[in-house]
Every structure is written in C-alpha cells, then in structure tokens.
Amino acid sequence: MTTKRREYDEDDVRVRPGRSSRPRTRTRPRHADAVEGFVIAVDRGRYTCVLDDAATVAATVTAMRARELGRKSVVVGDRVALVGDTSGTAGALARIVRIAERSSVLRRTADDDETTAEGRLERVVVANADQLVIVSALADPPPRTGFIDRCLVAAYDADIEPLLCLTKADLAGPEAVLDYYAELELPYVLVRPDSELDALRALLAGRVSVLVGHSGVGKSTLVNRLVPEAARAVGTVSAIGRGRHTSTSAVALPLPAAPGGSGTSAGWIVDTPGVRSFGLAHVSADSLLHGFPDLVEGTVDCPANCPHTPDAAECGLDAWVAAGKADPRRLASYRRLLASRAGDSDPRGEPESRGEPPTLG
Numbered sequence: 001m002t003t004k005r006r007e008y009d010e011d012d013v014r015v016r017p018g019r020s021s022r023p024r025t026r027t028r029p030r031h032a033d034a035v036e037g038f039v040i041a042v043d044r045g046r047y048t049c050v051l052d053d054a055a056t057v058a059a060t061v062t063a064m065r066a067r068e069l070g071r072k073s074v075v076v077g078d079r080v081a082l083v084g085d086t087s088g089t090a091g092a093l094a095r096i097v098r099i100a101e102r103s104s105v106l107r108r109t110a111d112d113d114e115t116t117a118e119g120r121l122e123r124v125v126v127a128n129a130d131q132l133v134i135v136s137a138l139a140d141p142p143p144r145t146g147f148i149d150r151c152l153v154a155a156y157d158a159d160i161e162p163l164l165c166l167t168k169a170d171l172a173g174p175e176a177v178l179d180y181y182a183e184l185e186l187p188y189v190l191v192r193p194d195s196e197l198d199a200l201r202a203l204l205a206g207r208v209s210v211l212v213g214h215s216g217v218g219k220s221t222l223v224n225r226l227v228p229e230a231a232r233a234v235g236t237v238s239a240i241g242r243g244r245h246t247s248t249s250a251v252a253l254p255l256p257a258a259p260g261g262s263g264t265s266a267g268w269i270v271d272t273p274g275v276r277s278f279g280l281a282h283v284s285a286d287s288l289l290h291g292f293p294d295l296v297e298g299t300v301d302c303p304a305n306c307p308h309t310p311d312a313a314e315c316g317l318d319a320w321v322a323a324g325k326a327d328p329r330r331l332a333s334y335r336r337l338l339a340s341r342a343g344d345s346d347p348r349g350e351p352e353s354r355g356e357p358p359t360l361g
Contacts (some may be wrong), residue, residue, distance in 0.1 A: 029068075031097045034081035037061060039074060040252035040268075047074055047096060049082060050254075057254040061086050063094040072099055076250045076270055077127035077208060102127045106158045106210060109279030112340040122282050126210050126250060126270045132160045133204075133269075135213030135222065139171035144214065145180055149333045150278040151212055152186075153291025157283045160210075163203060164188040167218040169195070183294035183326060191218075197225060204255060210270045212278070223271045227253045230271070249273065280337065288341070292334045294326045309338060 037049035040060070047063045063082055065074055074080065074096055081098035106125040111118035132155040136143045148164065155162040164181070166174050169190040178188065189200045204226075213219045223230050230253050255267040280288065289296060289308070298320025299308065308315050321328045 029097075031081060031083050034083045034097055035086055037063075037080050037082050037086075038252070039076055039078040039080060041249070042074065042076060043249065047080075049080065049094075049096075051082075051086065059088050061088045061094050062092065063096050066095045066097045068097065069099065073124065074099060075124045075127050076252050077129055078102070079128060104129055104158050104160050106132065106154060106160060107282050108154060109281040111279045112281050112337070113342070114281040116281075118279065120281070125212070125272060126208075126252075128208060129158075129160050129210045129270065130207040131163055131204070131209040132158075133163045133165050133209050133211045135165045135167060135211055135217050135219045136177070137168040137171075137214075137217040138166050138174060138177070139168055141214065141216050143177050145177065145329075146333055146336065147214060147278060148181075149291065149330075149337070150280060152184075153280055153283055153288055153337070154278060156291050156293075157287045162186065163209070165191060165200065165211075165222070167191045167222060168193075180327060180329060183330075191222060201226070201255070204269060205267050208252070208268045208270065210272060212272050219271070223253065223269065226255060226269060228256075281341070285338070285341065288337060289334070292330060294330055295320065295334060298326060307338070308335070310335060 036052040038052070039047050039049050041048040045064060047065070049061045049063055050057050051059070051061060061082060063080075063084075065072075066083075079100035080096045081100075082094045083097050084094040085092040086094045105127055106129055107122050108125055109118060109120075109122055114120055132151060134148055134151045134155075136148055143166075152162055164177075164186050166177065166188060170192045174188070174190060181188075187203070189203065191197070191200065211219055211223065250270055250272045252268045252270045255269060257266050283291075289299065295317060298317045299306065299315075301316045302308070302312075303314050306312055306315050308317055310318075317326075317331055317334075320326055321331050
C-alpha cells in the first residue's frame with residue numbers, strides 16, 4: 001500500500017517572534033504628581049529627603065532611586081522629585097524619579113595624579129552648595145595652609161564662595177595665617193570655646209554651606225554648637241597633633257530658625273567626614289592657577305603654554321614675587337600642587353604630613 005505524502009502549507013507553520021521584534025518605546029512617565037525635595041543624607045542606597053512644602057524640617061522622607069535614573073548618582077544637596085509614599089511614616093518608601101540640574105558640584109579625589117586609580121576616582125562631596133567653610137585650628141593641630149590652599153582651589157573651581165573658619169583661637173593668634181592670605185581678602189571668622197557664634201551664623205544664614213577640615217580641628221564641636229540637636233561625635237587630638245575621625249558620612253543639618261519663626265530652616269550646613277587630603281586630579285592645570293588669584297596677574301607676560309614650574313626660564317611668577325606683589329610661600333604652595341599633579345611629590349604637599357615640623361605655606 002502506497003502512503004500519500006502530506007503536503008504542508010503556511011497554516012502549518014508557526015513562527016515565534018524574536019525578542020528584538022517586540023515594540024519598544026523610550027517614553028518615560030512624566031510623574032506630574034511628583035513632589036520636590038532636598039536630599040540631606042545618603043546611607044546604603046537609601047536617601048533621606050526633606051520636602052519643600054513640609055511644615056518643619058524635622059519631617060523627613062526615605063526614598064530609593066528609580067531605575068529610570070540609570071547611573072545618575074544622588075548626593076547630599078541634590079534637589080529631587082519624589083513619587084510614591086511620601087508620608088514619612090515608619091516603613092514608608094518613596095522613589096526619586098528626577099534630579100534637578102545642579103548649580104554647583106564640589107568634588108575631590110584621593111590623589112592629585114589622574115594616572116593613578118585614586119586620582120581617576122572622583123568623589124562628589126555635595127551638590128548645590130553656596131559656600132565652602134574651611135575649618136582650621138590655630139593650634140592643636142597647627143594650621144596647614146597647604147590643605148587650605150587645596151580647598152580654595154576646589155571652591156573656586158566649583159564656583160562656590162570660600163569662608164575661612166579659624167577655631168581654637170584661645171590657644172594661638174590668627175596673625176600668621178591671615179598674613180599668608182592677606183592678598184586674597186579671604187573672609188574669615190574666629191571661634192573660641194566660649195565665644196558667641198553670632199558672626200558665623202550671620203554668614204551661614206539662608207545658604208547651603210559645606211564644612212570641611214582635618215580631623216581634630218573642632219569641626220564636630222562647632223556643628224554641635226550651631227545645631228545642638230545634631231549630636232555629632234566629638235573626638236580627641238592625639239599626642240602627635242592629629243585628630244581622630246569622628247564624622248563618618250556627609251549630612252545636611254538645618255540651622256535653627258529665628259525665635260518666633262515658622263520652624264523652617266534658616267540655612268543648611270553640610271558636615272563632612274574629616275579628611276587627610278583633598279586631591280585635585282579633577283581640576284585642570286589652568287583652573288589650578290585660578291585657585292591662587294594673587295598669582296594670576298603675574299602670568300600675563302608668560303609665554304604661551306608656560307608650565308609655571310621653577311625651571312621655566314621665561315615664567316613671570318618669580319619676578320612677580322620678587323617685586324613684592326605676592327607672598328613667596330603662595331608661589332611655593334602653587335608649585336607644590338603642580339608637582340603633585342605630575343606625581344613628583346607627596347599628594348598632600350605639606351611638610352607636616354611627612355613627619356617634619358609644621359610650617360605655614
């Protein structure tokens with residue numbers, strides 16, 4: 001018996017659509033109902049925010065990043081849009097769906113040399129700050145102008161106004177430090193353990209101010225005086241004049257409102273962990289010079305692409321300093337930073353960091 005061969009037609013063929021044939025869209029939700037907030041703390045993927053329309057800054061919302069943000073980082077100081085449960089009740093979790101454009105970004109690296117792993121890793125300290133408060137003790141530990149210079153470079157590069165806060169003024173006078181920065185007209189405030197803080201509060205009012213400083217300079221003590229509810233840990237200074245790290249993460253703290261006020265903040269201070277160095281690998285060589293405004297005019301007659309190093313024969317900086325138009329210690333500090341960027345010196349660029357007697361400059 002001969003079996004008739006079956007004939008197939010298109011109805012017998014089933015084609016499974018490939019993965020790439022599924023229609024996709026890049027349209028993202030508009031989140032028109034999102035509420036605006038301000039990030040005050042970051043902890044292991046959770047973000048503590050204060051809503052703009054909150055009656056008091058004590059009411060906070062915990063949030064996580066929405067997947068649609070991709071790799072965009074969220075840092076203290078960011079203005080964000082939140083959806084979901086923004087009640088702030090225990091266990092509630094909102095989502096951050098948008099990050100507003102930042103007006104300023106303060107960065108630092110662990111190293112000055114961008115060819116190293118530490119130099120390539122930029123850390124955003126805070127976003128949207130108005131003012132960088134550089135906290136330095138006048139004694140115990142002694143002032144380190146090399147560190148202050150670095151902070152000034154970072155502030156000018158981020159377009160943030162600097163303020164020098166000199167603590168422990170009961171132990172030593174400020175004359176040497178102020179003389180070093182005389183050409184800059186750098187605003188400053190002196191703080192003693194028993195002094196009133198009205199002058200400092202006036203300079204902080206209505207602004208977002210970042211406090212940076214070496215460990216042991218009294219930064220946490222200062223924060224506790226400005227914001228008694230903060231209860232930041234306070235450490236001691238070791239026998240070799242170096243502090244112990246007490247703050248472990250950046251946090252934005254609301255300054256108390258004036259008596260009879262609405263309960264909203266009179267400004268914010270961002271307390272940061274004590275740092276041993278402030279790397280500047282993210283700052284270009286040209287921007288580095290602008291951290292020394294007292295030297296900028298001295299480079300007018302320099303040849304094009306002048307490296308401003310000591311062996312640059314036609315560099316005008318040496319003549320500028322010799323004419324008494326800038327402090328030679330400032331030029332030395334600037335050139336230490338240049339050498340550090342090239343990997344030719346200690347990244348911190350300060351004698352005391354290498355066990356030598358502390359000096360200004």
